[in-house]
Amino acid sequence: MWSEDHFKTSADGQTWYLSLDKEQGCGFQTKQRYRFGWFSMKLKLVGGDSAGVVTAYYMCSDTGAGPERDELDFEFLGNRTGEPYLIQTNVYKTGVGNREMRHMLWFDPTEDFHTYSILWNTHQIVFFVDRVPVRVYKNNNKPNNFFPNEKPMYLFSSIWNADDWATRGGLEKTDWKKAPFVSSYKEFKSDGCKWEDPYPACVSTTTKNWWDQYDAWHLTDFQKEDFAWVERNLVIYDYCKDTQRFPELPEECSLSPWE
Numbered sequence: 001m002w003s004e005d006h007f008k009t010s011a012d013g014q015t016w017y018l019s020l021d022k023e024q025g026c027g028f029q030t031k032q033r034y035r036f037g038w039f040s041m042k043l044k045l046v047g048g049d050s051a052g053v054v055t056a057y058y059m060c061s062d063t064g065a066g067p068e069r070d071e072l073d074f075e076f077l078g079n080r081t082g083e084p085y086l087i088q089t090n091v092y093k094t095g096v097g098n099r100e101m102r103h104m105l106w107f108d109p110t111e112d113f114h115t116y117s118i119l120w121n122t123h124q125i126v127f128f129v130d131r132v133p134v135r136v137y138k139n140n141n142k143p144n145n146f147f148p149n150e151k152p153m154y155l156f157s158s159i160w161n162a163d164d165w166a167t168r169g170g171l172e173k174t175d176w177k178k179a180p181f182v183s184s185y186k187e188f189k190s191d192g193c194k195w196e197d198p199y200p201a202c203v204s205t206t207t208k209n210w211w212d213q214y215d216a217w218h219l220t221d222f223q224k225e226d227f228a229w230v231e232r233n234l235v236i237y238d239y240c241k242d243t244q245r246f247p248e249l250p251e252e253c254s255l256s257p258w259e
């Protein structure tokens with residue numbers, strides 16, 4: 001997307017490296033848009049002191065930060081050496097987000113590649129880490145629901161400096177002496193419906209595709225066990241529990257991830 005000189009690949013072209021220095025970060029985007037499916041890639045995050053650095057992997061209906069955009073985010077918030085990375089996920093609909101969750105990971109994401117995936121159909125959006133569902137976001141199917149399911153989305157990945165907020169709420173600043181900061185990517189996979197105009201292409205009412213079928217409308221029993229473990233042990237922040245921020249919780253917060 002920008003600063004091509006901050007982008008490199010392995011000799012075989014299969015692993016991609018994005019780097020951030022004091023001048024700029026870097027990002028890439030799919031040419032194609034998708035509506036519903038399974039989207040996945042392997043990432044290895046910036047090692048060592050990465051405080052202030054955010055690596056993101058997200059889907060967005062817009063190529064910029066447009067006011068009407070829908071978006072599904074995975075953001076990896078760097079940290080000082082030896083301190084844990086956090087992952088933040090968020091959901092946007094028509095330009096409005098504020099649906100953050102933050103989780104710890106059960107491994108060091110800078111040591112090895114791990115798989116991060118998004119399942120998206122009209123019933124649920126599930127964020128996975130190595131096939132473990134860490135977040136389940138449901139559709140209440142009401143007319144004014146907060147569930148992005150109309151606009152097709154591109155896939156993006158990028159690395160940038162966010163030391164105004166990312167690490168310990170912005171207290172930890174990026175140490176530019178450690179630059180460049182490099183994140184690595186491989187095994188991109190999109191098993192989704194490729195969008196072609198006009199609307200409503202890629203409707204999710206057919207059961208032609210596995211991601212639209214009954215089994216993908218809710219977690220499997222196996223996934224529920226994993227999800228329960230995540231809920232018990234790894235959640236750092238959940239907007240649905242933040243009654244200070246939301247005296248009245250958003251409506252989707254009453255939906256059960258178990259159904």
Ligand SMILES: *[C@@H]1O[C@H](CO)[C@@H](O)[C@H](O)[C@H]1NC(C)=O
Nearest residue numbers: 077079083084086166167168
């Ligand atoms: C960074 O490490 C500190 C100290 O362990 C922790 O409180 C914080 O949640 C970690 N992550 C971020 C993104 O701030």
